[in-house]
Amino acid sequence: MHTIMSRIISIDYGTKRIGLAVTDPMKIIATGLDVVHPLNIIEFLKNYDKTENIELFVVGHAKTLKNEDSDSMKHIKPFVDKLKKEFPNKEIIMVDERFTSSMAHQSMLDSGMKKKNRQKKENADIISATIILQSYLNKKNYL
Numbered sequence: 001m002h003t004i005m006s007r008i009i010s011i012d013y014g015t016k017r018i019g020l021a022v023t024d025p026m027k028i029i030a031t032g033l034d035v036v037h038p039l040n041i042i043e044f045l046k047n048y049d050k051t052e053n054i055e056l057f058v059v060g061h062a063k064t065l066k067n068e069d070s071d072s073m074k075h076i077k078p079f080v081d082k083l084k085k086e087f088p089n090k091e092i093i094m095v096d097e098r099f100t101s102s103m104a105h106q107s108m109l110d111s112g113m114k115k116k117n118r119q120k121k122e123n124a125d126i127i128s129a130t131i132i133l134q135s136y137l138n139k140k141n142y143l
Helices: 038-052 073-086 100-110 121-142
Strands: 007-012 018-023 030-036 054-061 091-096
Touching: 007 038, 007 121, 018 038, 018 121, 030 038, 030 121, 038 054, 038 073, 054 073, 054 121, 073 091, 091 121
Parallel strands: 007 054, 054 091
Antiparallel strands: 007 018, 018 030
């Protein structure tokens, strides 16, 4: 019997760009997927789900250093509600994303990415989504 392998998608939601990352079918490694405009995200995810079977969504939960919801959550919460409506059979998990932006920039520096590429915000969005997803995978595998 052939079973369809599913993937986990992570979403770094922004009002201008949404960074996406995805697991391999074995759900071990997170890899950057794409950057999508917020107006196109639901259509993008529906098309992706048709071919790759999304198991669950991991969405970055924007918090302050005091562990309270940051201002960004006023945009993220309505997005998550829309995601639940559009994908009623998919689980959605929120993951603390407090340090992902600084980790993404450090990752770009450490990898020797040229300044011109580091300034492309899309690269940081994809790396942030990848960090969010990898941190979720790491927690899940060590619980």
